[in-house]
Amino acid sequence: MEQLVNKYARKLVQTKLGSDSGPSQPLVGGLDDKLVWNRNADEIKLLEDVFKGLNINSLIFLRPVEPYGSLIGFLAENALKSNGLIQPEDCETRTFLHDLPVINKFDPDRIIRVLKKRKSVIIAPGNTNGSSQGPAILAHGTVSPEQGFVTISSVCFAGFIKFFTDYLKALREKTATAAAHDLFDKILPYVKPIQKTLPEFTPSPFPDEETVYLAIIEAGKKVIEYELVDSYFGNVSYFWNKTLYISQTGSSLDELSGCIDPVPVDGSTSAGLTASSELTAHLATVLRTGCKAILHGHPKFSVILSMDCDPGRKAFCHFKEQCHIKCPEKRFAGATPIIPGEVGTGPTGLCQTLPLALSRADSAIVYGHGLFTIGKENFFDAFCTMLEVENFSRDSYFKKVLYLKKN
Amino acid sequence: MYGWTGNILHIDLTKKSSRVESPGLNVLNRYVGGKGFGGKFLRQCATLPWDHPDMVICIFTGPLTGTISPTSGRAHILSKSPLTGLVGDSSVGGKLATRLKRAGWDGIVIKGESRTPLGITIKDDSIEFKDARGLWGLDINAVHEKIRPGTSSILAIGPAAENGVRFASITVDRHFAAGRSGLGLCLARKKIKYILVDGTGRTKIKDHEKLKQAREDILRLTAASPALMGQFGFTCLGTGAVYDLMDNRRMMPTDNFRRTFFEHAPGLNAAAYAKTYAPKKHGCLGCHILCKKIGKKNGKKITMPEFETMSHFTALIGCMDTDLVIKANERCNHFGMDTISVASTLACRREITGIDYTKESLLSLLNDIAFGRGEGKDLALGAKLYAEKMGKPEAAMAVKGLELPAYDPRGALGMALGYALSTRGGCHLRAYPISHEIFRKPVATNRFSFSGKARIIKIAEDLNTVVDSLIACKFTFFAAGLEEYAMAYEAVTGIETSAQDLLLKGERIYYNERIINALNNFDARDDDLPDRFFTKPGSGTNNINIPPVNRDAFLSARKKYYSIRGLTTNGLPEKDKAESLGLIWNNL
Ligand code: SF4
Ligand SMILES: [Zn+2]
Numbered sequence: 002m003e004q005l006v007n008k009y010a011r012k013l014v015q016t017k018l019g020s021d022s023g024p025s026q027p028l029v030g031g032l033d034d035k036l037v038w039n040r041n042a043d044e045i046k047l048l049e050d051v052f053k054g055l056n057i058n059s060l061i062f063l064r065p066v067e068p069y070g071s072l073i074g075f076l077a078e079n080a081l082k083s084n085g086l087i088q089p090e091d092c093e094t095r096t097f098l099h100d101l102p103v104i105n106k107f108d109p110d111r112i113i114r115v116l117k118k119r120k121s122v123i124i125a126p127g128n129t130n131g132s133s134q135g136p137a138i139l140a141h142g143t144v145s146p147e148q149g150f151v152t153i154s155s156v157c158f159a160g161f162i163k164f165f166t167d168y169l170k171a172l173r174e175k176t177a178t179a180a181a182h183d184l185f186d187k188i189l190p191y192v193k194p195i196q197k198t199l200p201e202f203t204p205s206p207f208p209d210e211e212t213v214y215l216a217i218i219e220a221g222k223k224v225i226e227y228e229l230v231d232s233y234f235g236n237v238s239y240f241w242n243k244t245l246y247i248s249q250t251g252s253s254l255d256e257l258s259g260c261i262d263p264v265p266v267d268g269s270t271s272a273g274l275t276a277s278s279e280l281t282a283h284l285a286t287v288l289r290t291g292c293k294a295i296l297h298g299h300p301k302f303s304v305i306l307s308m309d310c311d312p313g314r315k316a317f318c319h320f321k322e323q324c325h326i327k328c329p330e331k332r333f334a335g336a337t338p339i340i341p342g343e344v345g346t347g348p349t350g351l352c353q354t355l356p357l358a359l360s361r362a363d364s365a366i367v368y369g370h371g372l373f374t375i376g377k378e379n380f381f382d383a384f385c386t387m388l389e390v391e392n393f394s395r396d397s398y399f400k401k402v403l404y405l406k407k408n
Numbered sequence: 409m410y411g412w413t414g415n416i417l418h419i420d421l422t423k424k425s426s427r428v429e430s431p432g433l434n435v436l437n438r439y440v441g442g443k444g445f446g447g448k449f450l451r452q453c454a455t456l457p458w459d460h461p462d463m464v465i466c467i468f469t470g471p472l473t474g475t476i477s478p479t480s481g482r483a484h485i486l487s488k489s490p491l492t493g494l495v496g497d498s499s500v501g502g503k504l505a506t507r508l509k510r511a512g513w514d515g516i517v518i519k520g521e522s523r524t525p526l527g528i529t530i531k532d533d534s535i536e537f538k539d540a541r542g543l544w545g546l547d548i549n550a551v552h553e554k555i556r557p558g559t560s561s562i563l564a565i566g567p568a569a570e571n572g573v574r575f576a577s578i579t580v581d582r583h584f585a586a587g588r589s590g591l592g593l594c595l596a597r598k599k600i601k602y603i604l605v606d607g608t609g610r611t612k613i614k615d616h617e618k619l620k621q622a623r624e625d626i627l628r629l630t631a632a633s634p635a636l637m638g639q640f641g642f643t644c645l646g647t648g649a650v651y652d653l654m655d656n657r658r659m660m661p662t663d664n665f666r667r668t669f670f671e672h673a674p675g676l677n678a679a680a681y682a683k684t685y686a687p688k689k690h691g692c693l694g695c696h697i698l699c700k701k702i703g704k705k706n707g708k709k710i711t712m713p714e715f716e717t718m719s720h721f722t723a724l725i726g727c728m729d730t731d732l733v734i735k736a737n738e739r740c741n742h743f744g745m746d747t748i749s750v751a752s753t754l755a756c757r758r759e760i761t762g763i764d765y766t767k768e769s770l771l772s773l774l775n776d777i778a779f780g781r782g783e784g785k786d787l788a789l790g791a792k793l794y795a796e797k798m799g800k801p802e803a804a805m806a807v808k809g810l811e812l813p814a815y816d817p818r819g820a821l822g823m824a825l826g827y828a829l830s831t832r833g834g835c836h837l838r839a840y841p842i843s844h845e846i847f848r849k850p851v852a853t854n855r856f857s858f859s860g861k862a863r864i865i866k867i868a869e870d871l872n873t874v875v876d877s878l879i880a881c882k883f884t885f886f887a888a889g890l891e892e893y894a895m896a897y898e899a900v901t902g903i904e905t906s907a908q909d910l911l912l913k914g915e916r917i918y919y920n921e922r923i924i925n926a927l928n929n930f931d932a933r934d935d936d937l938p939d940r941f942f943t944k945p946g947s948g949t950n951n952i953n954i955p956p957v958n959r960d961a962f963l964s965a966r967k968k969y970y971s972i973r974g975l976t977t978n979g980l981p982e983k984d985k986a987e988s989l990g991l992i993w994n995n996l
Contacts, residue, residue, distance in 0.1 A: 099891075117909065147852075151851065269674075269677075271653070344628075
């Protein structure tokens with residue numbers, strides 16, 4: 002347990018949601034027969050009461066770093082003015098976390114009351130006790146601290162997406178508040194374009210299976226390093242020797258070693274049972290397009306842009322409550338199509354829409370969810386495309402904002 | 409009243425009478441349904457032998473039964489197990505639960521014994537006892553042909569139960585087995601050949617909109633689950649989809665758990681069956697996953713084997729013929745025998761005698777077991793008693809007398825702990841650690857480590873207990889959670905609850921089972937695994953090492969579990985803990 006507690010504290014820092022000093026140091030507790038924490042902290046006393054009130058085995062407390070701290074704080078305060086819930090806009094958070102409850106006090110009883118029903122609770126800023134300043138997120142797990150890590154990561158992702166989505170919408174509807182404008186200006190320095198030099202990738206063709214595995218592991222690491230995915234992990238695959246090698250469900254893209262399933266196209270084995278939930282979409286895509294490499298991430302501005310729909314048009318759309326599965330418009334971010342589809346293989350699953358889209362373009366954004374890119378032979382192309390699309394989406398977003406602000 | 413019908417049917421077979429109990433909402437909300445109510449009634453006669461006339465057989469639905477709450481179509485049957493002497497229970501699919509609920513009953517509790525074979529017909533509030541002397545001796549299929557249940561649900565036993573097979577099962581609606589624990593024999597003891605149920609009522613729902621929302625949430629989550637709805641998932645290939653995974657992870661019990669790798673496995677997987685039998689989806693009433701598969705060959709419909717049957721009738725007993733698996737499965741279903749127990753007992757025999765099976769010898773042994781002929785009589789006792797009788801108790805791969813299913817515990821240490829601690833003996837479903845150790849849900853855990861597993865197992869047992877009470881299917885929980893089901897519970901019953909409240913109900917129900925077992929003298933000595941797992945390694949590869957389970961680490965994890973569960977170091981329940989859960993203690 003010590004090991005896991007430390008691992009996920011470290012991961013929160015690595016993924017730039019927490020820091021290794023100051024108020025944003027993650028606090029992670031794990032309970033088997035004894036309770037262990039990754040570090041000492043004043044909050045532990047109250048959090049021990051939370052443990053006592055719940056049938057759980059792990060708890061994470063985090064005051065996220067900027068821009069997430071301010072974003073979550075802003076959304077939390079707004080939520081407290083209405084029903085006490087932040088309603089995420091992105092599809093994955095909605096599927097897995099539903100809504101995000103907010104309370105205004107760091108109080109074990111109230112925390113317990115929320116965590117009895119939900120995977121996370123957000124404590125609004127300003128009202129945490131004593132030294133604890135700033136908004137905080139608490140999340141629990143019944144199996145591993147990884148659950149809390151995933152939840153917190155999703156909450157931060159959802160908060161980011163929600164703020165920027167709502168802000169653009171408010172500008173269009175001319176309802177943006179002074180507080181929203183201020184926050185936008187305040188966090189602007191934190192949302193820089195991704196400008197790192199392009200990484201090197203193992204060149205294709207790959208001579209053997211071993212190299213295929215290594216290339217996938219490498220590609221997964223780069224997607225994380227360039228911050229092209231948060232929360233629910235994304236996925237990576239490569240088609241080689243009539244077999245699709247694909248990351249496993251719930252695997253972290255920076256830890257793919259041992260988490261790749263080989264799935265032969267002839268269906269002769271069902272070992273793909275643990276493969277990513279997008280396996281069917283990946284398989285159909287390689288068969289339809291002849292590409293070999295597929296990357297899927299959740300770059301933030303691609304997701305935000307995918308949900309930007311003209312309010313005038315939206316008002317008359319039959320499907321306005323079901324955009325993520327039924328959007329009838331042909332929409333694009335540059336040359337990249339934006340398509341509907343939910344996670345998985347249902348009748349409205351993205352396996353129905355994605356392969357077709359990728360047969361016409363080398364990238365596609367799934368509404369409110371994330372970006373898929375393909376490479377004919379190698380991951381380098383897919384990766385460059387992913388970066389381009391995200392930077393393009395970011396630029397378009399800010400152009401739109403600037404334009405709306407001017408007018 | 410919402411959710412529940414509020415009525416429990418008590419049947420006394422000795423008097424051929426019935427009465428209605430209408431527990432108040434508090435009682436219903438406390439015991440929930442299914443396993444919860446079964447445990448309540450079993451506790452009242454906990455120390456009676458399984459075959460005592462006053463021993464109960466409980467068949468229960470749950471508050472979610474008969475609603476659109478996903479996978480709520482399962483029933484729970486519970487009595488004392490003739491095979492193990494423990495709490496004996498089994499979840500079962502088909503239409504039974506839905507029909508029973510529509511007939512106006514949350515559940516049935518059967519006591520007493522009949523002198524001659526009978527059937528019980530329940531049509532709404534009309535209860536009839538039918539002479540079944542003419543059906544005694546018939547196999548399940550023949551019973552179906554005679555009764556022709558139509559839209560009714562029918563539960564029946566076969567000759568195995570009648571002939572005293574300790575692991576006799578109950579079959580519901582032809583294809584669905586309440587397999588484990590020997591519940592078929594409990595019915596046979598009371599001379600019940602079948603129960604036929606139909607009803608016209610509806611489950612009343614407090615908040616339809618909210619229930620719809622909960623349903624959509626659950627469906628969305630299951631759609632995102634590769635194990636359930638993926639192209640290799642249960643919906644497409646049935647539970648047999650797990651076969652390749654166990655092969656791949658080197659945890660397929662082979663040669664009576666002497667190895668964990670079967671070289672013939674690739675040709676015996678779900679894909680191989682799909683090719684030959686073109687199976688179609690089938691399942692419990694109201695389920696969207698439909699994990700059951702019905703195949704066809706030469707125009708004949710065939711119930712496809714579940715994963716455990718596929719594995720145990722090949723690797724465990726050294727056979728490599730899909731057709732044999734199909735036939736053995738069919739025979740077990742018709743005669744009413746649990747495939748896991750029977751295959752495991754046969755594997756034990758193979759180890760002890762050194763005699764391999766041919767197709768003919770295997771099928772003919774199945775007949776001998778079901779009809780109590782020759783060697784079959786001893787085999788019908790189950791692996792534990794059989795091995796003892798043969799002077800080789802170490803060859804029985806069972807925990808507390810229940811034969812182990814098809815996951816080798818050396819390849820998943822949570823499973824090792826789960827097997828040892830389960831209240832019904834060697835069972836993978838009580839804690840279902842395969843979910844995180846293999847399927848990576850809700851997140852993956854290290855299958856080769858005991859770290860954190862004690863509490864994980866405890867919480868999972870609480871979870872699965874309440875799932876068997878609500879009722880929902882455990883498979884759904886590879887994707888959804890109690891968070892979503894709490895919403896369904898609230899929507900249906902109008903009673904405010906939460907995931908954690910439901911877990912607490914599960915904890916109470918499970919602790920009650922520990923009490924029942926303790927009343928029957930089970931303690932830490934029984935919470936253990938066969939020695940083989942601690943002394944012999946599995947069949948690893950260069951990349952996957954499958955060492956024996958480290959005994960000290962196992963005992964230390966078990967000790968942690970006892971403390972977390974609120975048991976003594978000897979695994980016995982404690983008064984304070986029981987009372988803090990609101991359980992009675994007086995008869996301990
Ligand atoms: S998943 Fe299978 S066992 Fe579970 S309810 Fe559905 S059909 Fe029945
Ligand atoms: Zn995604």
